[in-house]
Amino acid sequence: MTEAFEEHRNLLFAVAYRMLGSAADAEDAVQDAWLRWSSADRSDVSDPRAYLVRITTNVALDRLRSAKARRETYVGPWLPEPMLTSPDVAEEAELSESVSMAMLVVLETLSPLERAVFVLREVFGYPYAEIAEALDRSEASVRQLGTRARKHVEARRPRFEAGGAQRRRATERFLEAVVGGDVNRLLEALAPDVALWTDGGGKVRAARRVIHGADKVGRWIAGIMGKPYQGVDPADMRMRRVDLNGEPALVVDGPDRPLSTITLDFDDQGLVRAIHVVANPDKLRALAVGRRLPM
Structure with missing residues (x-):
């Protein structure tokens, strides 16, 4: 049995x-x-x-x-x-x-x-x-x-033909723009109709509604760059690239725990068409212990 x-x-x-x-x-x-x-x-x-x-x-x-x-x-x-x-x-x-x-x-x-x-x-x-x-x-x-x-x-859910390697390169470009604080470079990586979803579950700071449009999304990201989050100073944060849910993704780590995940969805030009940020601590437990999804 x-x-x-x-x-x-x-x-x-x-x-x-x-x-x-x-x-x-x-x-x-x-x-x-x-x-x-x-x-x-x-x-x-x-x-x-x-x-x-x-x-x-x-x-x-x-x-x-x-x-x-x-x-x-x-x-x-x-x-x-x-x-x-x-x-x-x-x-x-x-x-x-x-x-x-x-x-x-x-x-x-x-x-x-x-x-x-x-x-x-x-x-x-x-x-x-x-x-x-x-x-x-x-x-x-x-x-x-x-x-x-x-x-x-x-x-x-339109299907685009961007392969894994192309998505990884696009993820790296987005990461470099965010870490470098280059807003213009960030905007160049975003599709005009990009949508940003942030899930804090009411437990940590996050946008209460989906944000639409490259300008608004770019300004939101620029507004949080270089600022403390969840009591963690920017100097104590690090960003790393991982694979989440079958896609190249980013994790923002604090000294002792992951603070958020960032997954990106791309159009057929390699531009970011959707950004999903999960920061609700309840949803980061599997990540914190390194559990992998059986496919």
């Missing part, structure tokens, strides 16, 4: 994380799945993998429905919890796309059922018949949910 569960634990976490956008919630969902698995009558279970994915998906659905209500009262923009990934994941376009910060933000706009169908079908390639059985829905209704979800995602 334990061996069967542990064999599929990474898959279950990967499904739950894409469903919930939170490492902590995904781990809780996997733990709930374990409790249900360990207490269930498994005598007629011929495919433990399918059975466990079904349990985890439904647990995540229940958690997502309650999370939706909580996020409506969240202070400022809500962003997913960033997680470390291996550098080579960025070269696998489909895989890295499915956990990118920009994609997870788009998935937040789907209904819980649409999100479940999209994740199982588009990310993990499950047949509609299996998804219908897992969700206790008709195959026709699941197909309809899948079509609606895919169209919604495609309309809000």
Whole structure:
């Protein structure tokens, strides 16, 4: 029983994380799945993998429905919890796309059922018949949910052909502009319609609304450069490049903890079209302990 569960634990976490956008919630969902698995009558279970994915998906659905209500009262923009990934994941376009910060933000706009169908079908390639059985829905209704979800995602998440190497170079240019305090160089790196999301969760200083436009975003970044943050003096901060959610990203560290993460989304010209800053300390715990996202 334990061996069967542990064999599929990474898959279950990967499904739950894409469903919930939170490492902590995904781990809780996997733990709930374990409790249900360990207490269930498994005598007629011929495919433990399918059975466990079904349990985890439904647990995540229940958690997502309650999370939706909580996020409506969240202070400022809500962003997913960033997680470390291996550098080579960025070269696998489909895989890295499915956990990118920009994609997870788009998935937040789907209904819980649409999100479940999209994740199982588009990310993990499950047949509609299996998804219908897992969700206790008709195959026709699941197909309809899948079509609606895919169209919604495609309309809000344009696909660009910038490869991992190009994204890394663009990330380095952005980093150099920020560290160097060169506002003009920073503006040159931003797309005209760039959007800046900052998630402090009401616990640390952050913008309460999404900021749009290169000029406003540039001025916001320039306004915080060289100033203390979360009680840490700029001289005690350092910025490093890592891979988060399948993409090159930046982490701002204090002396004893990460202060924020910065993930960038680029257009086909290599300009930054979206910046996602996560500074809510509750969402930096996985990063602080170096936990990696199983893909």
